[in-house]
Every structure is written in structure tokens, then in C-alpha cells.
Amino acid sequence: MSNKALAAGFGSCPQCHKLNVMFAEKQACTRCLTVFSSRKPKSLEYTLAWTLAALVMFIPANIYPMMVFYTFGKPDASTILEGIAIFIQMGMFPVAIIIFIASFVVPLAKIMGLFTLMYNAKRKTKLTLKQQGKLYHLVEFLGPWSMLDVFVVAVMAAVVNLGFITSIEPAAGITYFTLMVVFTIFAAESFDPRLLWDNHQKHHHNETFSQKRTTKTKITGDKHHGE
Amino acid sequence: MKRHSVINNMHACRQCDTLLPMPLLSEGQKALCGCCGAELFSRKRNAINRTIAVAIAGLLFLLPAIFLPIIGIGAAGIYNDASLVDCITLLIERRNYIIAFAVFMFTIAIPAVRLITALYISLCIKFYRVKPSLLVFFRSYHLFDTWTMIHVFFMGVIVSMYKLSAMADMQIDGGLYSLILLLFCSTLVSVTMDQHSVWQKLERSLEQ
Numbered sequence: 001m002s003n004k005a006l007a008a009g010f011g012s013c014p015q016c017h018k019l020n021v022m023f024a025e026k027q028a029c030t031r032c033l034t035v036f037s038s039r040k041p042k043s044l045e046y047t048l049a050w051t052l053a054a055l056v057m058f059i060p061a062n063i064y065p066m067m068v069f070y071t072f073g074k075p076d077a078s079t080i081l082e083g084i085a086i087f088i089q090m091g092m093f094p095v096a097i098i099i100f101i102a103s104f105v106v107p108l109a110k111i112m113g114l115f116t117l118m119y120n121a122k123r124k125t126k127l128t129l130k131q132q133g134k135l136y137h138l139v140e141f142l143g144p145w146s147m148l149d150v151f152v153v154a155v156m157a158a159v160v161n162l163g164f165i166t167s168i169e170p171a172a173g174i175t176y177f178t179l180m181v182v183f184t185i186f187a188a189e190s191f192d193p194r195l196l197w198d199n200h201q202k203h204h205h206n207e208t209f210s211q212k213r214t215t216k217t218k219i220t221g222d223k224h225h226g227e
Numbered sequence: 228m229k230r231h232s233v234i235n236n237m238h239a240c241r242q243c244d245t246l247l248p249m250p251l252l253s254e255g256q257k258a259l260c261g262c263c264g265a266e267l268f269s270r271k272r273n274a275i276n277r278t279i280a281v282a283i284a285g286l287l288f289l290l291p292a293i294f295l296p297i298i299g300i301g302a303a304g305i306y307n308d309a310s311l312v313d314c315i316t317l318l319i320e321r322r323n324y325i326i327a328f329a330v331f332m333f334t335i336a337i338p339a340v341r342l343i344t345a346l347y348i349s350l351c352i353k354f355y356r357v358k359p360s361l362l363v364f365f366r367s368y369h370l371f372d373t374w375t376m377i378h379v380f381f382m383g384v385i386v387s388m389y390k391l392s393a394m395a396d397m398q399i400d401g402g403l404y405s406l407i408l409l410l411f412c413s414t415l416v417s418v419t420m421d422q423h424s425v426w427q428k429l430e431r432s433l434e435q
Contacts, residue, residue, distance in 0.1 A: 017239075147329075178325055
């Protein structure tokens with residue numbers, strides 16, 4: 001017996017989480033009138049498209065300079081990795097580490113995480129469901145944090161504006177970087193985590209029969225626990 | 228008719244789609260899915276009043292956070308400071324329209340809309356003035372959940388402060404303090420807002 005809402009003919013509204021009886025493939029939620037399906041339609045296709053777009057944007061974001069630093073009229077452009085190298089040379093390790101993680105490791109990890117999730121939703125994998133769920137949460141949580149470098153450049157460009165002495169101008173790389181971050185957020189939003197559980201059930205159908213654990217809601221709370 | 232009542236007492240986990248009976252929670256408790264461990268929903272204490280208070284505070288800090296200068300630097304007798312709006316106008320002047328749009332949306336527009344919708348919905352529920360238009364408002368509140376980036380912007384300001392302090396004399400201005408307080412309030416709104424009970428209240432009062 002499957003205890004999934006899909007098998008019972010129900011669908012949970014993506015906006016207000018109300019359970020609806022699904023009469024059609026696509027219908028409006030009885031509570032908030034959002035039109036939805038019981039699974040996000042073409043979820044994997046959309047996720048793949050957005051992730052590939054982000055991956056493509058990652059290349060120019062690293063080739064073109066992020067900002068141009070003018071000292072007494074002399075321009076000095078630096079890409080993400082060059083900027084990090086400059087910080088390491090200057091001995092500013094904390095900033096170098098933060099920028100390296102936020103603008104190089106996190107975007108790559110996010111794109112790789114999305115590919116892993118898509119693979120897990122389609123094929124049999126070694127990862128447990130708990131790990132897959134954690135990976136999805138991580139990808140979702142990391143979403144906005146790669147915007148860090150964009151905000152740094154925006155603030156620096158506005159503050160360091162002392163005419164001829166020094167000024168900073170944002171360069172082409174930052175635009176591609178912003179697009180990449182936005183694309184990965186779209187990719188994470190179009191991924192439907194329920195596909196992971198659907199796929200698991202498909203591949204481990206016999207095991208779920210034998211294990212057959214009773215699913216109950218756990219209730220946690222500070223004061224009222226156990227009452 | 229019977230099916231209707233059954234469905235109101237069931238809930239499907241958003242992550243693994245397991246059907247679960249709707250748990251009865253008292254204030255301060257939260258329900259987790261027994262299958263995958265994701266949080267189903269939680270009932271917050273005194274949610275409506277707290278949300279009103281925090282949203283009003285956040286809206287008060289919004290304008291100073293946008294218009295007051297955040298940080299300034301001085302070198303060779305020249306001084307320059309910049310506020311959030313200066314950042315955006317400068318980006319527009321230099322034709323970086325995409326970044327200007329992104330910064331405007333993620334740090335000003337979406338947090339402002341979220342605070343206003345949270346305040347409006349809580350006020351309407353508190354004074355029993357529930358209209359169908361509230362559904363649109365609350366749906367937009369859900370939609371913008373992942374797109375508020377004040378915390379990331381604040382981190383960006385910190386990083387640039389660190390960079391600038393090595394380069395020139397740096398001064399912190401009122402905008403930074405307002406930004407911290409705004410960040411605090413906008414985070415608190417998502418903590419105090421009880422989405423599940425708001426949806427239930429909206430449904431119940433719109434049915435009547």
C-alpha cells in the first residue's frame with residue numbers, strides 16, 4: 001500500500017499546502033485559487049534547462065572582469081579568481097576565503113547538487129532519501145548567498161567614487177554572474193522534491209512492502225511536549 | 228460531502244507527498260513528517276499581534292535603510308558616502324541595468340512588499356475584515372519567500388567595509404544601523420507569521 005497523496009488521488013497546493021481532490025491534471029486550489037498539478041509539470045526538464053543556462057553563464061562570469069579599479073586614471077581589471085589572488089597576496093585571508101566560497105565554490109556546488117538531484121530523481125542511486133532531502137534543502141538554502149559578490153561590487157562602486165584619485169566601475173563579468181545566480185534559483189524552484197520519493201518508491205517497491213512502517217506525524221514543541 | 232470533511236483533516240508532506248492526518252497543535256508546537264522529517268507546519272504564539280508589531284517596526288526602518296548613507300570613505304581630503312539608492316542610481320548611470328534591477332528587487336522592492344503584505348493581512352484578520360483580495364496578497368507573500376536578500380546584502384556591506392578599511396578612512400553611517408534593524412525585522416516577520424493558521428482563517432471567513 002502506498003501512502004502517497006498522488007496514489008490516493010489527492011494533490012497538495014504548492015502555495016497554501018491545502019489538500020485537494022484532483023479531478024483533472026490541472027486545477028485550481030479550492031482555498032487559494034492557485035492553478036496547480038499534483039506534481040510540478042515537466043519539473044526535471046525545466047530544472048535541467050535552468051541549470052544548463054546557469055552553467056553556461058558561469059563561464060563568461062569567470063572570464064570577464066568583475067570590476068575595474070581606477071587609481072589616478074590607471075585602470076586595473078580583475079576577474080573573480082584574480083581578485084581572490086590579490087587578497088591572498090595582500091594577506092587578507094578572511095575576505096579571500098569568504099569571496100572564494102561565496103562566488104566560486106557555492107555556485108559550482110549548487111550546479112553540481114542540482115545535477116545530482118536530477119540524476120537521483122530519474123535513476124537508482126546509492127544516496128539515501130534522507131541525504132537527498134538534505135541536499136535539496138542545501139541547494140535551496142544556498143540560493144541567495146552567491147549574490148554576495150554582486151552586492152559587494154555594487155556597494156564598492158558606489159562608495160569608492162573619489163573622482164580622479166580612485167574609483168571602481170562594475171564590469172561585464174558581474175552581469176553574467178548575476179544571471180547565473182538567478183538561473184540557479186529558478187532551477188532550484190522548478191525542481192520538485194517529491195520526485196525523489198516517487199523514484200525511490202519505484203525502485204524499492206518490494207522493500208516498502210516488507211518494511212511497511214506506520215507513518216505518523218511527530219509533534220515537537222517546547223512546553224507542551226508529551227501532554 | 229464526506230470526502231470533503233476527510234480532506235480537510237488530511238495533509239500531504241510537501242517534500243515526500245506522504246498523506247498524514249492533520250495534527251492538532253497547541254501554540255508553540257510544530258509538526259514533522261513521520262516519513263522524511265520535513266517540517267509540515269507550526270503554530271506560533273500570538274502570531275497576529277506579533278506580526279503586526281514587527282511589520283510596523285520593519286516599515287519604519289525601511290526608509291532610513293534605503294536613503295541614509297551606509298558607509299563613506301575619505302582620502303586626500305575628499306569624502307564620499309553612498310546609500311542603497313546611490314548604489315542603484317550609480318549602476319543605472321553606468322548602464323548595468325540588470326544588476327541595478329536585481330539589487331533594487333532583492334533588497335528594496337521584495338522586502339518592502341513582504342512587510343506590507345504581512346502587515347495588511349494581519350490587520351485585516353485582527354479586525355475581521357477578510358476580503359477575497361487577501362488571497363492574492365498572501366499568495367504573493369509566499370512567492371517572494373526565497374527572493375529577499377537583505378541578509379546577503381548586509382554581508383556584502385560587511386565584506387566591502389573590510390576591503391575599504393584597508394584602503395582608506397572608512398566611516399559607518401546611520402544607514403548601516405537602519406539596515407541591521409530592517410534585516411532583524413524582516414527575518415522576524417517570517418518567524419512570527421503563522422502561514423498555516425492564516426490560510427485556515429482566510430478559508431473559514433471566506434466560506435461564510
